[in-house]
Amino acid sequence: MELSLAPIQSYTTAFYRYAHDKVFGTLDKYYTPFFEDDKQNDWESALFPELDADLNSGMTLIPQVITNDPDFLLRSAEKFSEMGFKEINLNMGCPFPMMVKRQKGAGLIAKPELLESILSSFFKEIKDVRLSVKMRLGVNDPGEWTYILPVLNDHPITEVIVHPRTAKQKYSGEVDWDEFEKIIKVCKHPVTGNGSIKSRNDLLRLQARFPDVTSWMTGRGTLADPFLPGELKGVTYQPQEKKDLLLKFHETYLKAVRQHYPVWNHTFNHIRTFWYFPLQNVENGKRYYKKLKKYLSENEYREWLTKYYGI
DSSP, rough: OOEOOOOOTOOOHHHHHHHHHTTTTTSSEOOOEEEHHHHHHHHHHHHHHTTTTTTTTTSOEEEEEEOOOHHHHHHHHHHHTTEEEEEEEEOOOOHHHHHHHHHHHGGGGOOOHHHHHHHHHHHOSSSEEEEEEEEEEEEEEETTTTHHHHHHHTTSSSEEEEEEEEETTTTOOOOOHHHHHHHHOOOOOOOOSSSOOSSSSHHHHHHHHHHTEEEEOOOOOHHHOOHHHHHHHOOOOHHHHHHHHHHHHHHHHHHHHHHHHHSSSHHHHHHHHHHHTTSHHHTHHHEEEEEETTOHHHHHHHHIIIIIOOE
């Protein structure tokens, strides 16, 4: 089984991926949060430190792009190829209304002609970079994927990652595994499943139902519980081991951030995102997070860390 980390804007940053890989080493593949076409006038500031070689060494990393512009996808592939990447991922799953309205992310699902233009251009021009896609079921209707799957089937896509929700659902509501089953029956490419996998039992149920699917993606579940990927693979952590690893994970993350952002206020912005998901499902976690937002000095943060999280 292959297990990958979903790209989540502002959270699965190079610092997070680096720390998780170095401390746990339980994920097989990582994807960057998306690079957007209207923000790439300055490639250097856009790509670094996100694609810093030291922060991404020793791991399989795939840059993700969100666009509806064939030329931008071509330029991105050329740039990433120069940097040594052999695959990029096209985001067809971002559910946020601004993106959907611009026919980007999940908005592409309702535009098969536009998608055909993008893919035809890519595969005509690019020979040394593979292309995978990450998609939703649709914008409003979970059956809208039927518009674009024939387009995907007509091109040599490396992998189709499916989050079985609509854009309208965003990240709430039930995951539609029935619709996912329909997709894997007609998709000609390898399919990866993604969506609300929060425990080993969740994964075992999915594996039993979809034995031909050998690749799975975890996102918010891992952000909330960094031990999850290991547990999905059958690793058992003892309580003291968990505490020790969490401390090591935190310190590795903090050190990586500080090397790039030595000013504490800049570092603190990353610290707040680090703790956002872990504190969502902890008793009194949201109250603890509110207190975290009040701390601005490193000493005060260390006091919070000891008082509220016990590490």
